[in-house]
C-alpha cells in the first residue's frame with residue numbers, strides 16, 4: 698500500500714493540504730482529480746519524496762519516505778516536464794537516464810519507442826519534437842526500466858487516439874502484475890471513466906469517491 702497519514706503541506710503560508718489520510722491500493726487505476734491549482738502535482742511530489750510534508754508521513758509498503766529513503770523506490774515518474782536536453786536526440790536523452798541505473802539496454806528502449814510509434818523520430822533532436830512526441834518520450838522514460846510503481850501526471854495529454862489506446866492497453870497490463878501501483882491524473886473525463894478508485898482534492902483535503910472492487 699502507498700499511504701499518506703496525517704499529511705499537511707503549505708507553501709509560504711498558503712495551505713495546500715491539511716491532515717490528509719488516504720491509501721492507494723495496488724492493481725487499481727488510482728485517479729486523482731481536482732481543479733487547476735488544487736494540488737494534484739503537489740500530492741504526486743509528496744508521494745515521490747520530491748516535496749516533504751510539514752506534518753505526517755508517506756509510506757510505501759514497508760518504508761517511510763524521507764526516513765528510510767529519500768525518494769520512492771522502483772517508480773516510473775512523470776510530473777511536469779523532465780529536464781530533457783534540447784540538443785540531444787530522443788534516444789540519447791533516454792540513454793543518459795538509463796546510464797544511472799544501467800538496467801535497461803538500448804534495444805529494450807527502442808522496443809518501447811516502437812510500441813509508442815516514436816521509432817522514426819528517435820534520432821531527431823529533442824528541440825524539434827512536437828508536443829505529442831515530447832509526451833511519448835516522457836512516458837517512455839517513466840516505463841522503460843519496468844518499475845512496479847507508476848506516478849503519472851497527465852499521461853494522456855497531447856497523445857493522438859492511437860497512442861492513447863496504446864497507453865491504456867499498456868497500463869491495463871501493468872496493473873494486473875503483482876503489487877504494481879498506478880496513480881495518475883487527467884483533466885479529461887474520458888480517462889476518469891476507467892478509474893477503479895477516484896481521489897478528489899477539495900478544500901485542502903482528499904476524499905475517496907469511487908471504489909470498484
Ligand SMILES: Nc1ncnc2c1ncn2[C@@H]1O[C@H](COP(=O)(O)OP(=O)(O)OP(=O)(O)O)[C@@H](O)[C@H]1O
Nearest residue numbers: 708709713731732733734735736737738739740884
Ligand atoms: N514549490 C512551490 N512553491 C510555492 N507554491 C507552490 C509550489 N508548488 C506548488 N505550489 C502551489 O501549490 C498549489 C497547487 O499546485 P499544483 O501544481 O499541485 O496544482 P495542480 O492541481 O497540479 O494544478 P493543474 O491542474 O493546473 O496542473 C498552487 O497554488 C501552486 O502555486
